[in-house]
Amino acid sequence: MLHLLRTRKRGRKFLGILKVDLSKAYDRVRWDFLEKVLASMNFPAVWVGWIMECVTTVRYAILVNGSPTKEFTPNAGLRQGDPISPYLFILCMEALSRRMEALQRESRIKGLPVSRNRERISHLFCADDAVFSFEASPESCNELRNTLEDFCTVSGEMVNYKKSHIQFSRNTPQKFVRYMRKPLRVRSQERMGTYLGCPMEVDGRNTGTFNQIHDRVIQCISSWKYSCLSPAARSILINSILVALAAHIMSVYLLAQKVLKRINSTITKFYWGGNGQTKPIYWKNRDTLELKKEEGGLGLRNLTSLNQALLFRQVWRISKNPHTLASRVIGHKYGKDPLAFARDGKSIRNASWAMRSMVNCARALKSGCGMKIGNGRATQIQEEVWALKELVTFKERAIENQVEKPKFVSDIIVGQSWNVNKIWNLFDRECNSPDSKPELLLKLTCKH
Numbered sequence: 502m503l504h505l506l507r508t509r510k511r512g513r514k515f516l517g518i519l520k521v522d523l524s525k526a527y528d529r530v531r532w533d534f535l536e537k538v539l540a541s542m543n544f545p546a547v548w549v550g551w552i553m554e555c556v557t558t559v560r561y562a563i564l565v566n567g568s569p570t571k572e573f574t575p576n577a578g579l580r581q582g583d584p585i586s587p588y589l590f591i592l593c594m595e596a597l598s599r600r601m602e603a604l605q606r607e608s609r610i611k612g613l614p615v616s617r618n619r620e621r622i623s624h625l626f627c628a629d630d631a632v633f634s635f636e637a638s639p640e641s642c643n644e645l646r647n648t649l650e651d652f653c654t655v656s657g658e659m660v661n662y663k664k665s666h667i668q669f670s671r672n673t674p675q676k677f678v679r680y681m682r683k684p685l686r687v688r689s690q691e692r693m694g695t696y697l698g699c700p701m702e703v704d705g706r707n708t709g710t711f712n713q714i715h716d717r718v719i720q721c722i723s724s725w726k727y728s729c730l731s732p733a734a735r736s737i738l739i740n741s742i743l744v745a746l747a748a749h750i751m752s753v754y755l756l757a758q759k760v761l762k763r764i765n766s767t768i769t770k771f772y773w774g775g776n777g778q779t780k781p782i783y784w785k786n787r788d789t790l791e792l793k794k795e796e797g798g799l800g801l802r803n804l805t806s807l808n809q810a811l812l813f814r815q816v817w818r819i820s821k822n823p824h825t826l827a828s829r830v831i832g833h834k835y836g837k838d839p840l841a842f843a844r845d846g847k848s849i850r851n852a853s854w855a856m857r858s859m860v861n862c863a864r865a866l867k868s869g870c871g872m873k874i875g876n877g878r879a880t881q882i883q884e885e886v887w888a889l890k891e892l893v894t895f896k897e898r899a900i901e902n903q904v905e906k907p908k909f910v911s912d913i914i915v916g917q918s919w920n921v922n923k924i925w926n927l928f929d930r931e932c933n934s935p936d937s938k939p940e941l942l943l944k945l946t947c948k949h
Contacts, residue, residue, distance in 0.1 A: 502613050502622060502634050503693060503701055504853035509670035515677065516613060517637035519645065519685060520693060522664035526629035527586060528578040530593055531657035532557055535579075538592055555585070577657050587628070594626050597652045601633070609644050611636040619833040622826075637669055637677075642684045666690045699750050705854040708757045714747045715763050721746065722771050735772050736799050743768055744802045751804070752811035755858035761804045772801075812862040816840050819859075831856065843867050844885060877910030895927050 506516050523529075535556065539549045559580055562569040579586040601624045604610040612623030613634040625632045635641050653659055665687045669678050682689045693701045700710050721743060730738070747764065750756070765787060772790070774781030792798025819828045820840040831838055835852065842849055843863030849856065874880060880887050883894060887910060895906060906927075907913055913920045913927070 502632075503668075505613060506668060506670050507702070508851070509672055511672050515637040515673040515681075516670040517635055517642075517667055517673075517681070518613075518693065519633040519635075519667045519687070520665060521631040521633065521649070522661040523629045523631070524659045524661040526658060527581055527590060529657045529659060530579050530590065531577050531655075534596075534656045535589060535593060538596055542592065542595075552585070552589070556580075556589070590628075591626075593656060594631075596656070597631075597648075598624060598626060600648055600652065604644060604648065610641050615830050616833045620829065622830070637673065637681055639681055639684070642681045646684045646686075662686050666693075668693050699753055703754055703854045705755075705857065708760050711750065711754075711756055711760045714750060714756075715760065715767065717746050718743055718764055718767055722767070730775060732772070735775065736801060739768055739772060740800070740802055743771075744804070744807065747804070748807070748811065751808040752815060753855055753858070755812060755854075755861055756804075756808055758805070761808070765804055768801075809862050809865060812859055813866050816843075816859045816863045839863050874910055877912075877914050880910045881908060882910055882913070893928065 502518060506518055509516055532553065536549065536553055539552065540546075556579065560572045560574055562572045564570075579589055601610065605612055605621065605623050610623060612621030613636070614621050622634055624634070633645060635645065649660060667682055667685060667687050667689055668691065669681070669689065678689050695701060700713075703710050725738070747756075769783065769787055769790070770781060773783055787801075789797070790799045790801045791803045792800075794800050816839045819825070819831060820838045822828055823832065823838075828838065835842075835849065835856065839856065839859035840863050842860045844867065846864075849860050852860075874887055887893075907923070913923050
């Protein structure tokens, strides 16, 4: 959505994204509102009673000079740290989500279009943060303000206007920006900042966006400066804490090698030096430390491989779950998923850095992927990896003699077995005796 916002430089339709921060979101949930939401979703009355008993029987005490005061019972709120609290809060936010969907069906608020004549996205919720995207107009801004005020009234929530802000597309005149942000009572910014600790606007050309990862690693190491840590303890802290600091961002963006080298250098220095104040002696190189313990290494994480693995997990999830919102948005926007782009070897233009990161990662790991043959109607013989771990090609004589060479794998299948004669005529032979078993016939399709 931000990519669409940044690239909209002309036109009469203005776009806006409002980032809303709810102040003390868990502590302000009204219990009567929660009970009505659970009842409206047709949960069993007995189960709703159990949940409300868990929520309403809580008691608190305040520590004053280290001594607890008399316990008291609150009138609202969900306990932080309770495993069920996040799920209950999501159900409460579902009321606002359904209201936004109703406004979009009535065309009172129009979400951002993913592509032409496709579904629109009007809101995204995660924890206590909410992002609203819409076609900016005075009417839609007023409607959105009224919706938020009504929701806060019935649920007990309160918008933190100091931490909330709005961003408009570049084709929006400044006088319209000032006019449309007034009903929402938030400030206007040119950059959206971070969302759940992850930078939202990354173009891939400026590595300064990821400097915060290196700064957080240095800050974390500085807090351990006066701790007497053994090498084993330092290796555990590196894999469990330092690498995890960057894992969230690495699962969304492909980090530049310059940034990864700086982080690796800092982590290696911490392992060999401990306090990091003096330059240590590096007894082994980084590659040895990253080997498995069974192979003589220490099992330290390789950030480059971890970055590719996390991104490829996203690629695989999008490819195998086409019903999810992310898969539908990418499919409508770009026509196919990142794995399909990598498999076809086609370049992608005018895409966000997150999308380009997934495509580049899928290309790097394409050699480890292949097609599982069913009926073979959707698998091209020379365009996709399906037999072994490389593309197959026809014999030159076969290309000259064939009037119409087969295009799909289904063209060399007869019934539920391979067309042995056609395979022997099209591909180079690897074994001397023909056999009708699919395992051997697949080997015949690999050119050596």
